[in-house]
Amino acid sequence: MKKSSTIPADLSARIAGEIRDAIISGRLIVDERLPSEAELANQFKVSRPTVREALKRLAAQSLIRTQRGASGGAFVNRLRFEDAYGQMITTSTLLLSMNEVSFDVACEARFAMERACVPLATARRDAAHLERMRIELDRQAQPDLTDEDFCSSDVAFHRALVDGAGNPALSYQLAGVVEGMLPLMNMITFTARSRENIQQLHGEIFDALVRRDSDSVTNALSELERYTLRLGRQVIVARNKKSD
Amino acid sequence: MKKSSTIPADLSARIAGEIRDAIISGRLIVDERLPSEAELANQFKVSRPTVREALKRLAAQSLIRTQRGASGGAFVNRLRFEDAYGQMITTSTLLLSMNEVSFDVACEARFAMERACVPLATARRDAAHLERMRIELDRQAQPDLTDEDFCSSDVAFHRALVDGAGNPALSYQLAGVVEGMLPLMNMITFTARSRENIQQLHGEIFDALVRRDSDSVTNALSELERYTLRLGRQVIVARNKKSD
DNA sequence: CGCGGATCATTTGTCAGACATTTAACCGGA
């Protein structure tokens, strides 16, 4: 546990860092109440606004929650997966949309991780997962579905597949991929894609999952990866042509 | 893109949310300068400290950076993988250490994701990756290595394996697993583990990677998973006995 | 005319104090 010794010129950043370290190292335990803002200001020899800025930084990371009123204050937050999902998705989306990650790289990462869920999902998927997937298959078959709705159904379908693995840590990790990357990939490919192709592959995945046939699910996913990759490249080529 | 319509009683949280939405939706582009704090305070009809709290929230997520002086201000940050690593690791660590994630679940998730990197790593690993792994293998063979150093070498070894896949998006996702979960798992098992066993499996992984033998790497990883799982359960049983 | 240094304006960082709002706990009366 090294301390962050990197000249943090900012007082509020430094204070936030110290409290964060205390939480991570376990010196502050879950649901423990931090000293009041006034006390913290005294302890750190800074003003209350500075302390507040530090606390807001921690609140933005869901490390603490605050409560008003008597016996209120800042409490160490028990971090839940749901809290972390939002941040995960935001970060993944931004990384993809403004970093120099190519479509190919994102596609490869997404399907590699999705395939990692397959063996567990085939073993553990229950009726509820299959039902969720069936509902989305039906939605995707409706011809008057908007592109946006088709995309969100796509997300829900893959989400169900991932959740079928029955491992919350895996679901958390995949949240960034499925709900961050997948929508962006859809935004790129939706002009060129064939819903029929995608539906058919989704159908294969579903059927194989029903049969608990791990290899077939993996193959269908790989097929979907190849198709998505082809679409992405096609769109990018078209763009380059237009910009000539 | 729905707006967050969930009664965020907090002014600074609401303002941070609005700016965040603007960044994610692309209305604010990378390196664009936000209005000064005073202007933002006017626009949102709040005071400057409130605006500052909102900006600190965004800074905590690396969405903006600030600069002092004339022509300074808050700028939309180009999110880099390195910036996101830290948060990813913090979050993974906390999720594991204070949430109700069992050792088994964490172990399963970690190895599932690590195996997902294997096909790519066997295809793309270069001399530098192998060299990094060889160095760590040598370190791990030193009998006078402290437990802490052995653990950090373990992390570096698996890190090299993951990076061998040559996919930054995958490396980013795995950072949370390898640098967050692995150390915690080591903290649990280090009392019971046999370095010889681990070294041997690491050796198998390395050799198979040299031969570009994907299946053997996967098998060795699965073997390591079984061993780790056994250790974890053993430690937990021992704990329960002691607490009787 | 060119250039270097002093000055200035702008912007974030920090502080002090005040008031508003929320909430739990306390206390007194029916």
Place this chain on the structure above:
DNA sequence: TCCGGTTAAATGTCTGACAAATGATCCGCG
């Protein structure tokens, strides 16, 4: 005993001010 008002503590917000950093500007000198 229970109910309701009062009170105190804590966060949320505002005002105003000064410090510090930093780029731009201007002036004087060679």
